[in-house]
Amino acid sequence: DFTQQVVTAIKNNSLDAMKKKFCSQCDVLMIEQVHCLSGRERTQAELALALDPLIDHGKIIIFTGNQLPRTIPNMSNSLRSRLAGGIITSINPPDFETRKRILVRKAKSQGVNLGADTVEYLARHLKGDIRRIESAVIGLITKSSLLKRPINLDLATEIIHEIVGDPEPLSVTSIKDMICNHFSLEPQQICSRSRKKEVALPRQIAMYFSRKFTDSSLQVIGREFNRDHATVLHSVKKIEKQMKISSKFKSQMDYLKDQLEKQKWRP
Structure with missing residues (x-):
């Protein structure tokens, strides 16, 4: 000091x-x-x-x-x-991939290898600085040791519940609003008949996340976007295909998924 x-x-x-x-x-x-x-x-x-x-x-x-x-x-x-007089820059909270690396490194430093699904889950729900992420790993290992329980997804879920709180369920409407905000669109635009790429792609993305994050049926999702169930299914498949062939697009989708997770969990 x-x-x-x-x-x-x-x-x-x-x-x-x-x-x-x-x-x-x-x-x-x-x-x-x-x-x-x-x-x-x-x-x-x-x-x-x-x-x-x-x-x-x-x-x-x-x-x-x-x-x-x-x-x-x-x-x-x-x-x-x-x-x-020097270079001034901000240090942003670690992104999803960085959080995964921090979790793996911290666990290994304690002699523990976390399963891929556990790492993925923790990284999705732990936001904030490195200390918070590392303390979650310590809490996970400590609880496992005290209760004689394996470190798995169930135990990770309990730790997240203790740290973050209860999840707020996402709705098709909240997903649509978030995607509209990200792409600077009005809700009426994304629900319009427009086939312009700057409107059609966000619509397909919103339908994809609505399918992944909610229990809503294809018909319910379709009504929210003024489309039929076949169009929703086509959109989901198209987004999945695009993520497989374009790493840039997948990164964008990972970012949007991260933003949706932030909405889902209370601080």
Whole structure:
């Protein structure tokens, strides 16, 4: 912790030695939650001074925080300018495939190999940062050990229920609304007789997800989109075929499926 090092160095009257150590021994400096330095004037001043030789020697410096440098309150101009002088980028929550890799890696680090269906299920329902995903794996392993139960889809379902809550069932209407929103269409457009690709494809996608996510019959789905049951069945098969031949299209469908799952589960 940089703040603690500064406090210790001040008490020992060894600030210069600390900064020299940083410059000579540090190839990469990473400080998390830099926003927590707000109001700590002495720490900010010493950090700003310590950064200069690191920058001059081409060292790698990484800061993380939940605010932009310009919005952190009670931050000195000298430190703020140094923070703003680098590349600023956001770190988004891990996507579906990344969540799967995190789950597999964390489980293996605990000596456990998760089944593919368990990984898939957990990745679908666990949103948020890496810590939350990893804690779910620990919870799964711990519960398995305490209850002497195998780690499988049933146990994973219980863990998700404890972490996330009960699922909100999706309806054909909610799926249609979500797809319309994604493709910037009005509900009346997707239900129209238009065969334009920019309308027909979203309609087919909405029908496909309605079939996969709900218990509604082909006839019920068809009525929602002003189509007959044969058209719904044709749309489902067409989407399935397209996903097999186009990895780009499958990625798009995975993304949309992920968005629907977010609607389905309460935070």
